[in-house]
Amino acid sequence: MQKQTTIKDIALALKVSTSTVSRALRDASDIKPETKEAVKRLAEELDYHPNRLALSLQNRQTNCIGVIIPNLDYVLATMVKGIDEVALGAGYTVMVCQSDESFGREITNTKRLMDSLVDGFIVSVSSETKVYEHLKKIEAKDTPLVMFDRIVPQLQVPKVRLDNRQGGIIATQHLIDQGYKKIAILAGPANLNISNKRLLGYTDTLKENNLKVNKQFIIHCDFNQDYAYEATKELLAMKNRPDAIFTISDRMAIGAMLAIKEKGLRMPEDIGLVGFNNEPITNLVTPKITSIEMFAFEMGKTAAKIFIERLHSTEDMSGEEIVMQPKLVVRESSKRFIT
């Protein structure tokens, strides 16, 4: 394709060896100032750029980070931005690959990047991922791997995650404090750790408050507005319907909201609603939706920092786990009492 100018071209033109050119360009010692100047001038003139491929092949590092994420929704995009910021600052380029919530594509992506294209991975698993051989293989090859947000607890790698149980707790406790008694939860995919931890926070809080845990009120469904809409319709059709719904994402909260409105119920009077992620949209719909802030940008930055630390440190960091605290943001959809 393109005829790149190489170190050889410069060497030939200046009648010196490639070694000398290399030295000059790298500001190494052992070089006469005049030669250095001449080389640099010609390099500038010919618009020389070092071939990163050759460099990487030689010193076995690419200065690239592979970021595998399930999609590019608001939260993930924000996290990626955080990763990007730190990575760029540290001289790394990130390769973002979406698995599109597909296990198969997650595997394809990791495999492709594994072949010496990246120095390591920052991963958040897809909702389909139930088996982790591809991730184990990464660490088995001594390639740094850091997980964030949708982590896999049983893997011995550094992790950055939200205190999801705590998120479930503060959401549920808030609803209870507002006088709701029959609280349903739209939990995410059952094999996702974040789902289960938020669900755990929910059940624990119910028990804590001596409220019955009703299995019918626990619904697992995809992170998807439409599924949430359907699930909510079913919930509301019950003879003994819930008087509050806690959804594990804002997208699902939107779906729930649509179903609630369609049914003609008022929020927060007839039914309470709490989402998760604190996306901007929660502040724009009517009623505004109470949600849980998870500091996505910070989480992305932290993940990248940990990754770079892992990359340069020789000691074992597999136990490292950074847990961020969520924060309740109360809005109209659940505020019955003035507190």
Add this chain to the structure above:
Amino acid sequence: MQKQTTIKDIALALKVSTSTVSRALRDASDIKPETKEAVKRLAEELDYHPNRLALSLQNRQTNCIGVIIPNLDYVLATMVKGIDEVALGAGYTVMVCQSDESFGREITNTKRLMDSLVDGFIVSVSSETKVYEHLKKIEAKDTPLVMFDRIVPQLQVPKVRLDNRQGGIIATQHLIDQGYKKIAILAGPANLNISNKRLLGYTDTLKENNLKVNKQFIIHCDFNQDYAYEATKELLAMKNRPDAIFTISDRMAIGAMLAIKEKGLRMPEDIGLVGFNNEPITNLVTPKITSIEMFAFEMGKTAAKIFIERLHSTEDMSGEEIVMQPKLVVRESSKRFIT
């Protein structure tokens, strides 16, 4: 870092040459079936993966596409998804780099990827980009470059874009048809082509309908909810305020909506509002916002297709320009009459 198994390891173990191993792995001819089998078995056993770096260095192609985008909002994320889909299918990996609307970072990103890391670029410029030397340099080096969405007309490269003028026309004509007479426009950054083309459609349509173009009603501001909010407040504070606002993005429409609501005006009765992009949020707020669908996913797919075509074709494609037609989606914020 990791001790990769190479073709050499296999050769050594099997007491054959690396050439033979290479042949076996590539299913080349000139190889005895038994040898091939043996090599393949051992490769499997040792979990051999070819070093993409070495391959790329050798045949001067990386099978990577550099995608430079200004941010990762809904529209761009959707486009990236489209690019991803086509690229993956064609055996390419994409490197997504956000310039974060910063000219400096756009340059950094292109430079970094230029150094033999990608086979070419798919680019949408930042809102700060007013000079295009970095993009010219790409094509000067015979590296394929395709622009999409936020294109630069004066560059001789294949382009995929929306018919932005047409978008401006249908939005403005719709408002006129609904009886609005004093239509303001929140245009984007003045140096962005998409802004000016949508603006052009707006002014042309006003003239077409014998309506006066009021310079005070044309406001350039960033693609930003807050700026749009402020700008709208100013518009509404005029003695002779507009009775409709056309914003060049939905994010700006949201900002405008907030200002309108704050002022106590009703949509569509007191004032009409039309956005651009047809993001899901337009359908969720109250009132639902009329918008222009731009088929972002399709545009992403097309850009990737054109890119791959450009990559493999020898003939000049610099004149290629694919123009997609926008579509008006009428919602509550502008519908005064039943049509």
Add this chain to the structure above:
DNA sequence: AAATGCTCCGAGAACGTTGCCGGTAACGCT
């Protein structure tokens, strides 16, 4: 019996760069 053809394989160069080693010249010191 010699020539030809086929099947299979190895050696070596190349891609662009750096690291290591060695070498030459000039200089100062005993």
Add this chain to the structure above:
DNA sequence: AGCGTTACCGGCAACGTTCTCGGAGCATTT
């Protein structure tokens, strides 16, 4: 005069892969 030191530079190997070329060994043809 001989030696060590310094400053500067070139040669070569290596990173992992493929490509081109040139065989060796054997069977078939003339």
